[in-house]
Structures are given as C-alpha cells and as structure tokens.
Amino acid sequence: MPKNRQKAKSKSPNPSTRNNKSNSRSQQDMKEAPGDSMAVSSSLNTLHVNPSTPITSRPQSRMPYENGEEDLELNLLHEDERREARRGAEELNFDSTGDVEKRPISSKDKRAMVLLCVLYLIQGVPLGLALGSVPFLLKDHLSYSQLATFALSSYPYSLKLLWSPIVDSVFLPSIGRRKSWIIPMQLVVGTLMLYISLNVQRLMDNPGSYVYELTFIFTSLVFISATQDIAVDGWALTLLSHENLSYASTCQTIGLNTGYFASFTVFLALNSVEFTEKWGIPHLTLSAYLKFWSIVCYLVTFWLLFFKKEDKEPATEADMSIMGVYKTIWSICKLKHIQSLVIMHIFAKLGFAANDAASSLKMVEKGFKREDLALAVLIDFPFQIFGGYLAANWSRGNYPLRPWVIAFWPRLGFALISTLIVYWFPTPPISQGFFMFLIVHTVFSSFSSTVQFVGISAFHTRVSDPLIGGTYMTLLNTFTNLGGTWPKWFILKGVDAFSVATCKGNKAGTEISVQASECVSDIGKSMCRDIGGECVTETDGYYLVSAACLAFGVAFLILYIIPTARKLQELPASVWRVRLS
Incomplete structure (x- = not known):
C-alpha cells in the first residue's frame, strides 16, 4: 500500500457527493467538480477503488464522523490506480433522486459472473446432499431426534465467521489472496465426496449404527465448503465492478x-427406481453421483490453478495479522446499527423454521413420494433463477431492504398453508389436481424465499466496507445463515418431544397398548408392526411447533423487523464504516 495518505473533511449533506480537499499531487489527476475547483466527483462512500479486497486493520484508515462532519482518508494511489479511481468516479453518475445510473453489464463483469456461478455451484452440491437428499434417504431409518443429530452437519456454514479472519489474512501472494484458499478447499471437497462414494453402501444400509460417522463426514464436507465460500465472497467484491456488485x-x-x-x-428423481423405470432413463446411485462431482471439482480446480490469474493485491504487515481481523470484527459488532441487524437476523427466520425443517419430511411420512417432491422442486428451479434476477434489480434502489421485508408476508402465509397441507394430506395416491396445487405452492413459496435471500445479500454487499469486504460480508452473512440454521435442531427435537403416539395391537386375544416416543418415526412404526401392533398418533408435535413458530414470526415482523429495517436502509453508507486502529 502507498504510505502517503490525504485527509479531506466532508461538508456536503449528501454522503454520496462529499467534497474532498486535495493536495497539489492529487489536483493533477482528479477531475474538478462544479462549484469547487478542488473537489473530486465522488467520495469513498460510492467510489470503487482497486484493490478494494477484504483487508484487515489499516492503522491510517480512519473514518470518524463527529458533529455532523465526516473525516475521510483517500489513498495517494499509483498512477494506474489513480486513473482507475478517476474512471470509477466518472462512471458513477447520479440522477436527480440520488440513484446511481444503471449501465449495461460489461463483458468483464459477465465473465466474472460466470466464474462466480461455477464456484458457488461447487458449494451448492455438498449442501444439497447434507441439507436435502441425504436426510430424505435417511428418513425411513431414523427418528426425528436422530435426524436432528445429522442436521448438525449444516452448522459450519453458519459459523464460518469464527475462522474467516484466517482466510482473509493468510495467503500465498504467488497464487493469489482468494485462490490460495479456493484451490485446496475444492480439492478436499472432491476427495471427501470420492471417499463417501466408496463407503456409501456400508453407511447407508444401516444408518442407525453410523449416524455419528455420517454426521462427522458431512459436517467436514460442509465445513470445507463454507471455507471456500469465505474466499469466494471476498473475491466477488473485486471481480465485479462497483455498480454491478448487487449481482454478486x-x-x-x-x-x-x-x-x-x-x-x-x-438426484432424488434419478435415484428413484419408480421414476427411472417410468421415464426409461438410467438409475443413478449415490456412489456414481458423488464420483461425478468429485471429478468436476478436480477439473474446475485444475482450470483455476493454471488458467485463471488473480489480480495481485498489495499487502502489508497489517493485512497478515489474524488478530487484526478479529479486532476488526469486534469493531464492526460494536456498531449499534450492526447489533440491531444481528438481532433481526438471528430471529427473522424462526417464523417459517418449522416449515423449512419438517414440512417436506412430514409429507413424505404421509405417503408423498420423494420423486414427486423432487419433480415439484425441479419445475420450480427456473422460477428461482428468474426470481433472483428480479430481486437483484428491486434491491438496487434507495430502499434495498423493502423487497426483503415485503416478502416476509407471503413466506409466512405459505408456511401456514404448508402446515394445513400436511394436516389435510390425502391418502395416496394423490390426484393430479392436488399435485398441481403443490407445484404452484412450491413455486410461489420458493420465489418469496429467493427474493429475501437476494435482497438481504444485496444489502450486505452495499453496506460492506470495501477495505475489509471479506470480513464484513462474512460477518453479516454468518448471522443470516445462523438465523435459519440454529432453530433446525430444536424444531426436529420438538417434533418428537411434543408428539404422543401409542402402539396398539392384540396378543393372545388381549388388546395391548404401549406408549413409546419412537412410535412417531418410521423405524418405531416398523418395530410396532413386528409385534403385531399399529402406531396411533394421538398428538403430533409438528403442529404445535409450527403454530408457535408462526405466531412468533408475525409478532417479531410487526414489532421489530419492519421498524428496524426502515431505519437501517435510511442510514448513509459512511456509518457502516469502522474506525480502525
């Protein structure tokens, strides 16, 4: 980093058009703004200066704002960097309402977006296994309490903040700040999937005996994917231009x-014997599927290593300090508005947590075929992509949190409908009309979920300090993910805890009735049948847990989320910056 820095005091009431005083050196390179011959056309609040990569504490970079005035520090860049800064300032044109003028996406940004999609794709594969298909495959053999144990494998993705400073601070300059982590993590992901494919028969034939081994393996897989995600999130801030950051x-x-x-x-569709025989396509085993994606991981990693060059970034001793990044995290957490945002994230998803964790499992329990459920979600997939594009555009205005807040109402409504669907689920086989209703419900429910996901991610990208972007983004995304992950264990445990079921049958002409908590699971029902009985569910804990979640979700939305979101999106970008020492 250049050692010389230039201070300027902002006097403009609009944080996006602050005037910055300039010394003789910067006057030669910066364009004069109207009304002030010594002003640059944009402040650091809107100016994207390369390198804007996630960097740890910088002793000289302070942004205090006292008595309504904000002190900004602008680096005296090298010649090429000043030219880039000037070009970035010229491209950020504002209309009369203060919105950034939307420009066509450049070819460079398009290539960057393709690369980001591929890297995020590699993350999605193990997450789909750990959070999606494997729990469904295990449902016939495990109770909800055992499924809760396996659900712990998703937690690392929500706790990645704990080791993100290491990813941000330690790297090999010869390889690149982000590639130093992305390459080895993807190699490990590919190797783990290859290991599971070679042992899948032993693990899945009797999962009740290997539930802890399965949990450990998939926890490791998700942990490595989460580490890769930290590096990819940081790289996204430099691969895309400032005006297109919302597309990250x-x-x-x-x-x-x-x-x-x-x-x-x-996978669930192609893994179903009935589905493949019906459509005349080859049957796909879990072992073959894992081997395929392990090869894909190896190929993408090979291409990154030899054919994709990461832009070099200047590094200082402060950049290499892991403790410096942890101090930065603490500095961010001490901001009052960050604390409000964290509280909002931790409890925001609790309203539909029961629906996300248990509704699909309950429908499968009532006879809905896994391949039919997979087909419904497959039809929904293009709508998810389209919804992501729309949400990115909706979140580019002056109120980026508005789509996120509005989408709460339909998402809570669809969670209620899911509960009613489970309650009135018809005896199989289900009619074509009911199946179409399930598809429509899935499409609209996931669309509202996509709007929320993209909307809040776009808001995080906008407010993250570019000097510490990876740390800032990971902090905010961690609490978002944690809000959807931490309730899952309690939800699944609660379904078993609040359920009351009895195994009733006849033995030697005498009617017997045995109450057992395991009678609510498939394995418990099987044990009841073995003794000539039948499980009768008197109270299903799913409905109690779902009702409690929905009631809390509505109350929390009205009393806290809506007023807090309004305040947060009206804050200027400058208040999201941190004072670094």
Missing part, C-alpha cells in the same frame, strides 16, 4: 441453487 448475490443464488437442486431435486 444473483450469482450466489444461481450457483448455490443449481448445485443444491442438482443434489436434491435431480
């Missing part, structure tokens, strides 16, 4: 959803 969340939506649905929807 679109790339994430497309890539993650494609990988997730390939491992969930497509």
Whole structure:
C-alpha cells in the first residue's frame, strides 16, 4: 500500500457527493467538480477503488464522523490506480433522486459472473446432499431426534465467521489472496465426496449404527465448503465492478441453487427406481453421483490453478495479522446499527423454521413420494433463477431492504398453508389436481424465499466496507445463515418431544397398548408392526411447533423487523464504516 495518505473533511449533506480537499499531487489527476475547483466527483462512500479486497486493520484508515462532519482518508494511489479511481468516479453518475445510473453489464463483469456461478455451484452440491437428499434417504431409518443429530452437519456454514479472519489474512501472494484458499478447499471437497462414494453402501444400509460417522463426514464436507465460500465472497467484491456488485448475490443464488437442486431435486428423481423405470432413463446411485462431482471439482480446480490469474493485491504487515481481523470484527459488532441487524437476523427466520425443517419430511411420512417432491422442486428451479434476477434489480434502489421485508408476508402465509397441507394430506395416491396445487405452492413459496435471500445479500454487499469486504460480508452473512440454521435442531427435537403416539395391537386375544416416543418415526412404526401392533398418533408435535413458530414470526415482523429495517436502509453508507486502529 502507498504510505502517503490525504485527509479531506466532508461538508456536503449528501454522503454520496462529499467534497474532498486535495493536495497539489492529487489536483493533477482528479477531475474538478462544479462549484469547487478542488473537489473530486465522488467520495469513498460510492467510489470503487482497486484493490478494494477484504483487508484487515489499516492503522491510517480512519473514518470518524463527529458533529455532523465526516473525516475521510483517500489513498495517494499509483498512477494506474489513480486513473482507475478517476474512471470509477466518472462512471458513477447520479440522477436527480440520488440513484446511481444503471449501465449495461460489461463483458468483464459477465465473465466474472460466470466464474462466480461455477464456484458457488461447487458449494451448492455438498449442501444439497447434507441439507436435502441425504436426510430424505435417511428418513425411513431414523427418528426425528436422530435426524436432528445429522442436521448438525449444516452448522459450519453458519459459523464460518469464527475462522474467516484466517482466510482473509493468510495467503500465498504467488497464487493469489482468494485462490490460495479456493484451490485446496475444492480439492478436499472432491476427495471427501470420492471417499463417501466408496463407503456409501456400508453407511447407508444401516444408518442407525453410523449416524455419528455420517454426521462427522458431512459436517467436514460442509465445513470445507463454507471455507471456500469465505474466499469466494471476498473475491466477488473485486471481480465485479462497483455498480454491478448487487449481482454478486444473483450469482450466489444461481450457483448455490443449481448445485443444491442438482443434489436434491435431480438426484432424488434419478435415484428413484419408480421414476427411472417410468421415464426409461438410467438409475443413478449415490456412489456414481458423488464420483461425478468429485471429478468436476478436480477439473474446475485444475482450470483455476493454471488458467485463471488473480489480480495481485498489495499487502502489508497489517493485512497478515489474524488478530487484526478479529479486532476488526469486534469493531464492526460494536456498531449499534450492526447489533440491531444481528438481532433481526438471528430471529427473522424462526417464523417459517418449522416449515423449512419438517414440512417436506412430514409429507413424505404421509405417503408423498420423494420423486414427486423432487419433480415439484425441479419445475420450480427456473422460477428461482428468474426470481433472483428480479430481486437483484428491486434491491438496487434507495430502499434495498423493502423487497426483503415485503416478502416476509407471503413466506409466512405459505408456511401456514404448508402446515394445513400436511394436516389435510390425502391418502395416496394423490390426484393430479392436488399435485398441481403443490407445484404452484412450491413455486410461489420458493420465489418469496429467493427474493429475501437476494435482497438481504444485496444489502450486505452495499453496506460492506470495501477495505475489509471479506470480513464484513462474512460477518453479516454468518448471522443470516445462523438465523435459519440454529432453530433446525430444536424444531426436529420438538417434533418428537411434543408428539404422543401409542402402539396398539392384540396378543393372545388381549388388546395391548404401549406408549413409546419412537412410535412417531418410521423405524418405531416398523418395530410396532413386528409385534403385531399399529402406531396411533394421538398428538403430533409438528403442529404445535409450527403454530408457535408462526405466531412468533408475525409478532417479531410487526414489532421489530419492519421498524428496524426502515431505519437501517435510511442510514448513509459512511456509518457502516469502522474506525480502525
């Protein structure tokens, strides 16, 4: 980094058009703004200066704002960097309402978006297995409590903040700040999937005996994918131009959803013997599927290593300090508006947590075929992609959180409908009309979920300090993911805990009745049949848990989310910056 820095005091009431004083050196390179012959056309709030990569603490970079005035520090860049800064400032034109003028996406940004989609795709494949298809395959053999244990494998993706400073701070300059992590992580992902493919028969034939081994293996897989995600999130901030940063969340939506649905929807359909025989297509085993994606991981990693060059980034001793990044995280967490945002994220998804964790499992339990469920989600896939594109555009205005907040109402409504569907689920085989109703419900429900995902990701991208982008983005995304992950264990445990079922049967002409919690699971029902009985569910804990979640979701939305979101999106970009020492 250049050692010389230039200070300027902002006097303009509009944070996006602050005037920055300039010394003699910068006057020669910066364009004069109207009304002030010594002003640059944009401040650091809107100016994208390369390198704007996630960097740890920088002792000279302070952005205090006291008594309504904000002190900004502008680097004295090298000649090429100043030219890039000037070009970035000229491209950020504002209309009368203060919105950034939307320009066509450049070919460079398009190539970057394709790369990001591929990298996020590799993340989505193991997530689709751990969160989607494998729990469905295990449902016939495990209770909800055992499924709750396996659900712990998804937690690393929501706790990646704990090791993100290491990813941000340690790297090999000869390889690149992001490639230093992406390459080895993808190699490990490919190797783990290859290992599972070679042992899948032993693990899946009797999963009740290997539930902890399965949990450990998939936890490791998700942990490595989460580490790769930290590096990819940071790289997205430099691969895309400033005015197209909102499309980073679109790339994430497309890539993650494609990988997730390939491992969930497509795999479940092709893994079903009935589905493949009906349509005359080859049957796909879990072992073959894992081997295929391990080869894909190896090929993409090979291409990154030898054919994709990452732009070099200047590094200082501060950049290499892991403790510096942890201090930065603490500095961010001490911001009052960040604390409000964290509280909102932690509890925002609790309203539809029961629907996300248990509704599909309950429908399968009531006779809905896994391949039919997969087909419904497959039809929904293109709508998810289209929804991600629309949400990215909706989130580019002055109120980026508005689509996210509005989408809460339909998402809560569809969660209620899901609960009613489970309650009134017809005896199989289901009619074609009911199946079409399920498809329409799935499409609209997932569309509202996609709008929320892209909307909040776009907001995070907008407010993240570019000097510490990877750390900032990971912090915000961590709490978003954690809000959807932490309730899952409690939801599945609660379904078993609040359920009351009895195994009733006749033995030697005498009617017997045995109450057992395991009677609510498929394995428990099988044990009941073995003794000549039949499970009778008197109270299903799913409905109690779902009702409690929905009631909390509505109350929290009205009392906290809506007023807090309004305040947060009205804050200027400058207040999201941190004072680094």
